[in-house]
Amino acid sequence: MSKKAVIIGAGPAGLTFAYELLEKTDISPVIFEATEDLGGISKTVEYKGNRIDIGGHRFFSKSDKIMQWWLNILPLQKISRNHPSPQPSPARGEGEIDPEKTDKVMLVRSRLSRIFFLRKFFDYPISLSTATFKNLGLIRVIKIGLSYIKSSIFSKKEKSLEDFFINRFGKELYLTFFKDYTEKVWGVPCSEIKPEWGAQRIKGLSIRKTILHAIKKFFSKNSGLSQKDEETSLIEQFMYPKLGPGCMWESVAQIIKSKGGEINLGQKIVGINSKDNKITSVLVQDTQTGKIIEHRADYYISSMPVRDLIAAMGNNVPSEVKEISDGLKYRDFITVGLLMKKLKTDMPDNWVYIQERDVKLGRLQIFNNWSPYLVKNPDNIWIGLEYFCNEGDELWNMPDFTEFAIAELAKIDIINKEDVLDSIVIRMPKAYPAYFGTYDRFDEIKKFVNTFENLFLVGRNGMHRYNNMDHSMLSAMLTVENIMNNVKSKDNIWDVNAEDEYHEEMEN
Numbered sequence: 117m118s119k120k121a122v123i124i125g126a127g128p129a130g131l132t133f134a135y136e137l138l139e140k141t142d143i144s145p146v147i148f149e150a151t152e153d154l155g156g157i158s159k160t161v162e163y164k165g166n167r168i169d170i171g172g173h174r175f176f177s178k179s180d181k182i183m184q185w186w187l188n189i190l191p192l193q194k195i196s197r198n199h200p201s202p203q204p205s206p207a208r209g210e211g212e213i214d215p216e217k218t219d220k221v222m223l224v225r226s227r228l229s230r231i232f233f234l235r236k237f238f239d240y241p242i243s244l245s246t247a248t249f250k251n252l253g254l255i256r257v258i259k260i261g262l263s264y265i266k267s268s269i270f271s272k273k274e275k276s277l278e279d280f281f282i283n284r285f286g287k288e289l290y291l292t293f294f295k296d297y298t299e300k301v302w303g304v305p306c307s308e309i310k311p312e313w314g315a316q317r318i319k320g321l322s323i324r325k326t327i328l329h330a331i332k333k334f335f336s337k338n339s340g341l342s343q344k345d346e347e348t349s350l351i352e353q354f355m356y357p358k359l360g361p362g363c364m365w366e367s368v369a370q371i372i373k374s375k376g377g378e379i380n381l382g383q384k385i386v387g388i389n390s391k392d393n394k395i396t397s398v399l400v401q402d403t404q405t406g407k408i409i410e411h412r413a414d415y416y417i418s419s420m421p422v423r424d425l426i427a428a429m430g431n432n433v434p435s436e437v438k439e440i441s442d443g444l445k446y447r448d449f450i451t452v453g454l455l456m457k458k459l460k461t462d463m464p465d466n467w468v469y470i471q472e473r474d475v476k477l478g479r480l481q482i483f484n485n486w487s488p489y490l491v492k493n494p495d496n497i498w499i500g501l502e503y504f505c506n507e508g509d510e511l512w513n514m515p516d517f518t519e520f521a522i523a524e525l526a527k528i529d530i531i532n533k534e535d536v537l538d539s540i541v542i543r544m545p546k547a548y549p550a551y552f553g554t555y556d557r558f559d560e561i562k563k564f565v566n567t568f569e570n571l572f573l574v575g576r577n578g579m580h581r582y583n584n585m586d587h588s589m590l591s592a593m594l595t596v597e598n599i600m601n602n603v604k605s606k607d608n609i610w611d612v613n614a615e616d617e618y619h620e621e622m623e624n
């Protein structure tokens with residue numbers, strides 16, 4: 117009888133693992149997914165023919181393997197001058213697929229994201245343009261320049277994210293553009309966040325790089341899709357499935373099923389049993405009926421949040437590990453989809469960072485600009501208002517959230533309330549694993565889970581790491597290779613997005 121692998125979660129990591137396992141081995145994958153959806157955080161939610169991407173997912177990776185993997189599932193679009201998406205052609209050469217004829221196609225999109233602050237738009241990342249100087253005003257610009265010089269001479273020891281920002285941008289620029297937004301995202305002061313978060317999210321960005329980028333951009337207009345040498349926050353083109361990221365993961369799931377893999381939705385892992393250094397079974401609860409069934413396998417691959425995994429392991433966990441795991445923190449996320457007749461200003465952006473201090477709104481997505489096919493009626497504007505919060509807090513529990521969100525957007529002059537046609541609220545728990553709480557002792561959890569030779573942690577919350585889709589997928593791919601080659605150490609999996617080679621894309 118062939119061996120079996122139980123996979124927890126049908127997000128990018130779990131689905132990639134199952135797909136690769138079927139391609140490369142005769143081990144049978146059985147996925148258990150707690151929700152009714154495929155794709156995890158990278159799913160697409162359909163609402164009356166309009167589609168929402170939770171967070172706006174760029175398909176970009178510095179790993180050619182990942183880029184090619186995606187294109188094997190959804191081939192690249194053919195670029196036509198008359199096409200509704202007025203996008204530049206990809207550096208890799210045109211695809212053959214006409215997006216008008218099939219939904220299974222990858223579009224090529226240009227990136228535009230700006231900062232909205234002082235009721236004005238600024239380039240993102242901040243550029244050294246006359247518009248920036250004009251918007252900021254002379255006094256602010258002088259202050260920024262002087263504080264940047266000061267921080268270049270007296271750099272601080274980096275104990276927190278605040279130190280990380282100040283060392284790279286100077287205190288004044290940090291206070292103007294980074295502090296409030298970052299604190300909106302995380303809900304804690306930057307001085308309490310570990311500098312590693314900055315290193316992962318905006319690695320390598322600095323004033324010096326911004327100047328170099330401006331010069332480079334001046335001499336070379338088209339940077340193309342590959343962009344391996346670009347700093348992660350400066351990437352200007354990306355691929356995007358015609359019907360949103362969920363289409364990628366639904367297509368992968370279809371292939372898995374067609375090859376005999378099992379995907380069980382509405383099935384939540386609630387218990388994990390072990391003996392000595394092996395996992396022996398998992399307890400799976402049907403979310404509709406509450407019935408629990410025990411499943412055994414040879415391998416167990418987890419993309420569920422580490423805190424939940426350790427809790428499911430019950431009494432077999434040493435008390436110090438349990439304490440660290442209970443102290444792991446997450447940040448949760450609410451998106452409000454608004455269907456609009458029009459906006460007050462034309463917005464060509466994919467997304468806009470809302471830096472204004474008088475609203476809680478963090479970011480605004482303009483879905484028409486991700487893919488025109490996400491919007492049912494091309495005359496409408498379909499936008500996503502993104503809020504960062506903690507599950508159970510005031511924002512999360514607010515009953516009339518849509519009205520609150522509409523009022524905020526009207527307050528900062530982006531819409532007229534009367535132009536709202538329809539709306540939907542989506543809550544996404546544990547969107548971000550946090551680098552505070554007990555995170556600095558995470559190695560003790562890692563050491564403990566590594567003792568189970570048939571247990572593999574993959575993905576974003578699965579490894580409690582700020583992983584994008586590509587990192588999540590790479591961790592799954594390496595796990596398949598380790599199983600195939602009987603490699604005992606899991607170090608190469610933990611090294612994804614921790615080593616330079618994998619230091620890739622920043623998340624929006």
Ligand SMILES: Cc1cc2nc3c(=O)[nH]c(=O)nc-3n(C[C@H](O)[C@H](O)[C@H](O)COP(=O)(O)OP(=O)(O)OC[C@H]3O[C@@H](n4cnc5c(N)ncnc54)[C@H](O)[C@@H]3O)c2cc1C
Nearest residue numbers: 125127128129150156157171173174385420575576584585
């Ligand atoms: C706002 C935002 C923007 C982003 N933008 C980008 C981007 O532009 N590009 C990019 O590449 N990435 C982006 N990402 C990151 C991307 O969403 C993740 O890297 C990716 O979804 C992680 O995949 P995963 O499979 O590890 O985890 P998830 O997507 O979280 O999937 C895990 C799955 O496990 C299931 N699960 C959890 N607990 C259990 C349980 N007990 N039993 C069974 N199933 C369980 C969950 O329901 C979920 O379906 C973004 C993320 C956010 C929040």
